[in-house]
Amino acid sequence: MQQERIELIRPQMGTARTLTVRRYGKSGTGPKAYLQAALHADELPGVIALHHLEKLLKVAEENGDIKGEIVIVPFANPIGFTQYVDMKPLGRFDMRTGQNFNRHYPDLCKELIASVDGKLGQDGDANVEIARVELRRLIKEHRANAGPLTDLDDLRLTLAGLAIDADYVLDLHCDWQAALHIYTSDSSWPDVQDLSAQIGAEACLIAEESGANPFDETFSRPWVELRRVYGDKFPIPMATLSTTIELRGEQDVYDHLASQDAKNLFAFLQRRDVIAGDPGPLPEAKCTATPLAGVDRVTATHGGMIVFSVDAGQHVKAGQELGYVLDCETGEKTPFASRTDGFMYARVGGRLVVPGGLLCSVAGADVLPGREGLLLTAR
Ligand SMILES: [Zn+2]
Incomplete structure (x- = not known):
């Protein structure tokens, strides 16, 4: 060496x-x-x-x-x-x-x-x-x-x-x-x-x-x-x-x-x-391989804290609740889900999230509409 x-x-x-x-x-x-x-x-x-x-x-x-x-x-x-x-x-x-x-x-x-x-x-x-x-x-x-x-x-x-x-x-x-x-x-x-x-x-x-x-x-x-x-x-x-x-x-x-x-x-x-x-x-x-453009980057619609109900490393269905974002000031509680069936290979580490902030990533088999350009970022 x-x-x-x-x-x-x-x-x-x-x-x-x-x-x-x-x-x-x-x-x-x-x-x-x-x-x-x-x-x-x-x-x-x-x-x-x-x-x-x-x-x-x-x-x-x-x-x-x-x-x-x-x-x-x-x-x-x-x-x-x-x-x-x-x-x-x-x-x-x-x-x-x-x-x-x-x-x-x-x-x-x-x-x-x-x-x-x-x-x-x-x-x-x-x-x-x-x-x-x-x-x-x-x-x-x-x-x-x-x-x-x-x-x-x-x-x-x-x-x-x-x-x-x-x-x-x-x-x-x-x-x-x-x-x-x-x-x-x-x-x-x-x-x-x-x-x-x-x-x-x-x-x-x-x-x-x-x-x-x-x-x-x-x-x-x-x-x-x-x-x-x-x-x-x-x-x-x-x-x-x-x-x-x-x-x-x-x-x-x-x-x-x-x-x-x-x-x-x-x-x-x-x-x-x-x-x-x-x-x-x-x-x-x-x-098997799946397109990066088939990854749904699931994002928060409002700020608050993330409460996951699914661990990273699970297969999930489109529309299945993966957790919710809770705003304890307004009481707003918004479940989140993937647009695609697929494998939830990653989720964020922090539990505070801002509007538009990434929550988790789900790898689907097919390219998702609107997924082009900077594929490694949520938006
Ligand atoms: Zn890295």
């Missing part, structure tokens, strides 16, 4: 921040996997899962079993790690700009399409290499042309640069109170099926573009777009399987869960030939 500490831009006099990166195996010897946790800095189930995974990777490396390269960023957001308000960690949004740490990653698609023009041929693997050379260059160019970078820009470009040429990008997050679920590209289904089954995902939400450039789409969309423009003439595989894995809820930080998650990630890497050895039989899948 080689550990590197990348110095990030100093945001201010007398301060310093570094990004810890650990590498197992050797670059260029086989498939490359990139895993990171806590891009939303207070989402810790992924951090403990990687802690357990790295114990397995150390042994695998000692035994010479790592066939490719595995890059681990055990906590991806040193900016968010130090943000607290009123004793509470705030890791989802950058407090200086208000921006979500998992949005606004560079969109390289247009430049990539132009830069490979005239270079592609009939060998799919060669086409992947051609595109990856350009992607590495474009990330560097993006940095050089961006003008003065903020510490947040620097963090985003550094993370994107580490993952840009990976075959597998697994970005570990969690929801507030949730069943294990994953997000990925339409074009990565059914390729992602073995990962989804292996880790025991209970919902697999797919969208080609969910809006505002989350981290995972930086690595899937270039292939989607290359295939759209050049796919009729040249073989272009979906060379990067890029996913966001939501390891349940923010309170689900336990050794028994993390150790199981680590074993499952390890088995997936074995199945994909990044690590040698038998991954064992693939567990039976708990879900």
Whole structure:
């Protein structure tokens, strides 16, 4: 294992921040996997899962079993790690700009399409290499042309640069109170099926573009777009399987869960030939893919407190009461329900809600009317 500490831009006099990166195996010897946790800095189930995974990777490396390269960023957001308000960690949004740490990653698609023009041929693997050379260059160019970078820009470009040429990008997050679920590209289904089954995902939400450039789409969309423009003439595989894995809820930080998650990630890497050895039989899948545009984000019609009657991780029917919002000043009590039959994979953690505030998310099989644009937000 080689550990590197990348110095990030100093945001201010007398301060310093570094990004810890650990590498197992050797670059260029086989498939490359990139895993990171806590891009939303207070989402810790992924951090403990990687802690357990790295114990397995150390042994695998000692035994010479790592066939490719595995890059681990055990906590991806040193900016968010130090943000607290009123004793509470705030890791989802950058407090200086208000921006979500998992949005606004560079969109390289247009430049990539132009830069490979005239270079592609009939060998799919060669086409992947051609595109990856350009992607590495474009990330560097993006940095050089961006003008003065903020510490947040620097963090985003550094993370994107580490993952840009990976075959597998697994970005570990969690929801507030949730069943294990994953997000990925339409074009990565059914390729992602073995990962989804292996880790025991209970919902697999797919969208080609969910809006505002989350981290995972930086690595899937270039292939989607290359295939759209050049796919009729040249073989272009979906060379990067890029996913966001939501390891349940923010309170689900336990050794028994993390150790199981680590074993499952390890088995997936074995199945994909990044690590040698038998991954064992693939567990039976708990879900199939459903469209992200089929998720009903159930919201409150007025302020008050939320009283849930259904836990996250339950199948529900359209119109079924999932709980109610109670305004104790007016006595207004408003039950809420999903518009769709589906799987209630997540609900919010707080119990105070404002009008229009998110209550829970239900994954249905069919696209819902009006669900377009920014699919990862309630409205
Ligand atoms: Zn997150």
